[in-house]
Structure formats: structure tokens, C-alpha cells
Amino acid sequence: MLTEIRSRATGWIAWFIVILISIPFALWGVNQYFEGPSSVAVALVDGEEIDQQSYRYALEERRAAVSRLFGSNVNPDVANSPEFKRAVLNGLIDQILLQEYAETRGYRIGDEQLNRFIRSSPQFQRDGAFAPDLYESAVRTLGLRLGDYERRLRQQHTIDHIRIGFADSAMSTDEDLQHVLRLVLQRREFDFATINAEKFRNEVEIADSEVRQQYEENSELYQTPEQIKVQYVILSVSDLAEDVTAGEEELRQAYQTNRDRFRVPEQRRVSHILIAVKEDATKEAADSALEKARSLAEQAREGADFAQLAEENSDDPGSASKGGDLGVIAKGAMVPPFEEAAYALENGEVSDPVKTRFGYHVIKVTQITPESVKTFDEVRAQIEKEEKKRLAESRFIEHAETFRNLVYEQPENLAPVVETLGLAVQTSDWFSRDTGTGVAANPRFREAAFADDVYLEGLNSETIELDVNTLVALRKLEVRQATPIPLESVREQIEESLRQERVRESILQLGEELVDSLQQGEDWDAVIQKHDLQSATANITRLQQQPEPDRTIVEAVFRAPRPAGDRPIYGGSLTPEEEYTIYRLRRVTDGDPSSADEETLERFRSLLTRRRGYDYFLSYQQGLRESAEITIFQDQL
Secondary structure, X not given: OHHHHHHHOOOHHHHHHHHHOOOOOOOOXXXXXXOOOOOOEEEEEOOEEEEHHHHHHHHHHHHHHHHHHHHHHOOHHHHHOHHHHHHHHXXXXXXXXXXXXXXXXXXXXXXXXXXHHHHHOHHHEEOXXXXXXXXXXXXXXXXXXXXXXXXXXXXXXXXXXXXXXXXXXXXXXXXXXXXXXXXXXXXEEEEEEEEOOHHHHOOOOOOHHHHXXXXXXXXXXXXXXXXXXXXXEEEEHHHHHHHOOOOHHHHHHHHHHOHHHHEEOOEEEEEXXXXXXXXXXXXXXXHHHHHHHHHHHHHHHOOOOHHHHHHHHOXXXXXXXXXXXXEEEOOOOOOHHHHHHHHHOOOOOEOOOEEXXXXXXXXXXXXXXXXXXXXXXXHHHHHHHHHHHHHHHHHHHHHHHHHHHHHHHOOOOOHHHHXXXXXXXXXXXXXXXXXXXXXXXXXXXXXXXXXXXXXOOOOOOOOEEEEOOEEEEEEEEEEEOOEEOOHHHXXXXXXXXHHHHHHHHHHHHHHHHHHHHHHOOOOHHHHHHHOOOOEEEEEEEOOOOOOOOOHHHHHHHHHOOOOEOOEOEEEEEEOOOOOEEEEEEEEEEOOOXXXXXXXXXXXXXXXXXXXXXXXXXXXXXXXXXXXXXXXXXXXXX
16 A cells, blocks of 8 residues: 555655555544445444445545545546555444443533533634634534434444544653654764766667557556536526525624624824833843833823834834834733833823833833724625525525435436436546546546446436535546557657666666765765765754755655664665765764753653653554454455
8 A cells, every 4th residue: 555655746745645544534424424324334443334335435535535636646546556445444443432431431421511612613604703603514414413423422422532532641751741842953974975867868868669669558547538518507606596585674683783893993103112021130230221211201291202212212123213103002012011001191191110031121002992883884894695595594504405316316417407406517627546637636526427327327426515515426427548648759758767667777777886885985076086076064853944856855864773883883874865875874873862952852752742642642552453353254345
């Protein structure tokens, strides 16, 4: 599986996919995997069946999740591999075992906790407030009843509490932390030189026979991809909103109900003079700054030009050049002592010195804009848009189940759903499995179009959820089979591919030869001069960011063993730019934990503790599996 991932996704993407399909399943619809009538069992967990229908549902959800995250960056064969399927099944098994444990140990999530989570979830909020209609719409779009959703949500959060409990039980000692810091802050001094690809490109000649052989032996690579054109219907909140009308009375009622939303809080324009005081300042220095601030405040009250005083005395360079003007401030924008003083002043009034962590401020209010409420006419367009969206969401909820049922129950055509809901049939442009435009730019749409029931059998697709407010169904209209591309059209492409491969082989061979000669005792400077390379020196920690060398080499250097005495360690690595870098590791100096500031100490202590807690949880999960009776029917996967 990792080999397949590497062919289309490298680095963090590949690892993320592995993690994604290995962890317990995410929030949406977790428990429906274990409900409903049993069919063919794919596994038994302590006597409880995981039926094939539930497994298939989970498998498709994981495939869709990977597709949404990475699109065409991942080889489609990955999601069909035995390793991927087994990882999905393992996730289901772990979920059942965790649920069993939670139930037997009496873990529960109370109504108040559940309600608080739902109301604070951003996807259920409109303009920063919980919207019951939006919540209902989102849940029904998932094909769930509110009670079922809340029950599943309660179970998932119960399991999350178990996971958090293990994380919170972990500890890390000062000795552990110091050991980590010695490694993290470790410094390595090394020389490096890169073998450039250009010198080899000019030496490579590709014969016509090689191009033809590559073309003939890999003919499947040089084809126009199979393409499909489909008819489709869309049910979306945005389209429905264009057809609904919100009456004047409804709009005015919405305005009255939501007047607080249109309240513009009081705003103040202020200027200040800052007399800075360092955090470690002596008492004498602080007292001197306070006395200066008092004098400036008194001068301003006696009629001196505040702007001129600020220009000549303020230690805030950003506002001093503007006469101390900070512009308009609203509550919450400034540190509390400053804000409290500014909002206690009348227009034109100057404050006594105000102490903050920056020093002493003399504040003057130059303008006050009282609190106001926007009129209905000012916000009418906004209210109308929101009301139309709300009405459309309600209509969407009503239509969604009908849409799903008609598409599924009458799979031979889209006419029933079109006639019943008054939708329009649309036609896509040609698209392939990997690329498309318009609605076909969505990987879930393309995946549905090339599914067997659509592509081979000519039936309606299943209902596809493009997002929480958009459903679509499609059926095949036309198909273009893959066709060979003439050799002359891809000749340059093949030549360049062969040239890059040849250059890479030459660089790799030379690089390995140089590393071998250095390890055998040849002098570094002699090798550099002989092959006309440019040597540079680095003295860095693993986490230090710098333009050179490439991170690939930095990681290789930090994986290398320590030099023994005065004998350096030599090595090399192929970079992502298809160049080879050799290195000479000369010195390793362990990090000094005492040099780490408090923020770094806390950050790495937290990381170490969380990692240890995660390891505890994984061990606990493994223990559940070992004590459970699990039977997997491999032929049903």
C-alpha cells in the first residue's frame, strides 16, 4: 500500500492517509455502521456482527474522505488495495470495542454537555448564533433523524472522553524533557556540495529506437483517457433561494426579532502619549516615567497642543508621527486598563496616566460616536437575502428525501425527480476519471459517473452530497473510450522522460561513487576540486530554517551516526530536484536544555506528554483487541 501511495503522494500526504484510515472513525454517521438488519458478515467482534453493508458504507466514506482531501494526488488503486480495506475494517472493530468498554464502565454524556456542543458547533450557526433550522437541515441532509444523530453524537463524545482520559493520565519527567531537548537542540556542523543535473543533460543522447521501444512497451501510458458526458440534476439551497419570495411583513418581523444584530456599539477615537517603561525597569526609572506622564497630562489640560506633545514625547513610533492618533477603537480592541480609562472619559477630556505593560499612557478622547441601531431600510437587502436562504433551507429539507427516493427507486431515468420537484436536467462537458470542469471538478461527482451502475449498467447514480446544501444525481449520456496517441505527438514527452531518467541514473551513480571514495579515505577538498563542485558549510539544529541545504540533506545528516574522534562521517542523498548532495559531518554538539526559554520548555513538555498519552491509548486499544474474540471473513472484504 505504501508503495502505491508513494507513486502519487509523498511525504506528509502519504503518512496522513495512513493515519486517516487507521484512527477510529470521525463524527458523521459513525454508529450507523453497526445498525440495521444483518446481511453477510465480514467480521465478528465478541459475537457482534459487522455486516457487509455496514463495512461497504464505511469503506466508501473513507474513500470519499481521501478523495476530498487529496483529489488526484493519490493513486486510485490505493483505495482498492487489501491494506486499505483491512485498515477500514480495523477501525470498525476498534470502534465496537471502545463502545462496549464505554457502556460496561458507565461512561455517559449528559444532556447539558451534548446541547452545549451542538449549539457551539460553527456548522450549525448563522451570524454567530445557533440556528435550529440550519441544524435540522444539516442533520436531515445526512439522511438522519435528529434523535438518531444526537444519540450517535453522544456515543462518539463518550468515546472521546476515554481517549482524553488516557492523554491526561500521561506524565513526562524533567529527565525525559531534558533528553528530548538535548536531541531537538542538537547542533551539527557539516560541509555539503551538490552535483548539478545540467552538466549531465548536455551529455545525454536519446536514440529514436529507444523512444519507439518506450512507446510500444508502455502504450497504456500514451492514450487519451476514457471520458464520459452525463446528464445531471441538482437540488441546492442556492438555486431554491432564487425562486422563493420573502414578504414585506416577514422581513419586518425578522428585523424586529434580530434588532440586536444590527446594533452598532459606541465607538471612540482616541489619541495617546506613551512613556515607555521596561518590564525590568528599576523603581527609580518607573517613578521618573510616571512623573513625566503626569506633567504631560497637566500640560494638555492647561491648553497645550496634545498632538504636538505626542510628536515630541511619545515612545509609540506608530502613533507619535500622527500626533498620538490611534484612530477609532471599539471595546475589546485595547488592553483592559487602557480601554477602561478611554471609555470613562468625556469627549475632549484628558486622562491621568494609565499603567499598562507597555508603560504609562496619557489618553485623550477626540470623538465619540454613540451606540445606534441600523434602520430597516439600511439592512433590508441583508435581511431579505437571509430570509430567502432560510426559506430555501426549509424547502431543501422537504425536497431532499423525495430527491433521494426518486433517484433510487426509479433508476432508469431522471424524469420522475425532474417532474416532481421541478428541476432542470443539465448536461456536463466531457470529463475523465481524474479531471473535469464545472460540477465535474468535484471528485465525488466523477467517482459516481465511473461507478459500475452508471458507467456499465446505464442506471442513475446514487444521490451525491456535494456539500451540506447541495445534492446531485447523474446518469450516463455518452462515453469516449481511451484511444492511442500517435507517437509523433508524444515524442518530445518520451524523450524528456528518458533524458531525465538517464540524468538521474548518472547523478546517482556519480554521487554514490564519490561517497564511497570519501569513505575509503579520499580527501574532501580533492574530490570537490576534481569534480568542479562548490562546497559550503552549515552549522544548524534540526529545526533551524535556512535556504540551504535542502531539508532532505538536513534530515540525512541528522540521521547519520556521530563522528568517532576526528574522523568525519560521509554520506549523500538525492534531493527532490533530482540532484545529488554529498556531505561531510564533522561535529555533533548536544543541545543545552538550560538555554531553552519557558515557552520552548512548555511546548516540548506538552508534545512529549501528548505523544505518551497517545501511545497509552494505542496500547489500551491493542489490549482490547487481544482480549476480544475477533473473527474476520477475509473473502467478504
